[in-house]
Amino acid sequence: MTQATAVQTAPDSSAAKNPDDRSTTFQPVEGGTEQHSGATLLIEAYAVLWVILMGWLVFQWRRQAALGLRLDGLERAIDRAVAKTSNADKPGKAASSPPAARRDGRSEQN
Numbered sequence: 001m002t003q004a005t006a007v008q009t010a011p012d013s014s015a016a017k018n019p020d021d022r023s024t025t026f027q028p029v030e031g032g033t034e035q036h037s038g039a040t041l042l043i044e045a046y047a048v049l050w051v052i053l054m055g056w057l058v059f060q061w062r063r064q065a066a067l068g069l070r071l072d073g074l075e076r077a078i079d080r081a082v083a084k085t086s087n088a089d090k091p092g093k094a095a096s097s098p099p100a101a102r103r104d105g106r107s108e109q110n
Helices: 038-089
Strands: none
Touching: none
């Protein structure tokens, strides 16, 4: 049994014409039609990222506002339920408990 070792040599100019050889080493393409400035591509990439970030922030802001409105509605519903049960427990007497404190620190007057 013999062991064969493969020795890689640098490709010569005739081997560079074969696409398979070019895939293992960097061979610049000459005469290409596409030319893009690296600075322009960098600025475009940053602009796209900022637009995506701003869109996401607006989306989150709107979701937070909708959640705040829903929470306010739930707080009003809880206050009505508490008032209804306290009035049902004490017929003929008005509820003497202090107004419920809201999330924003203000008290709600019934």
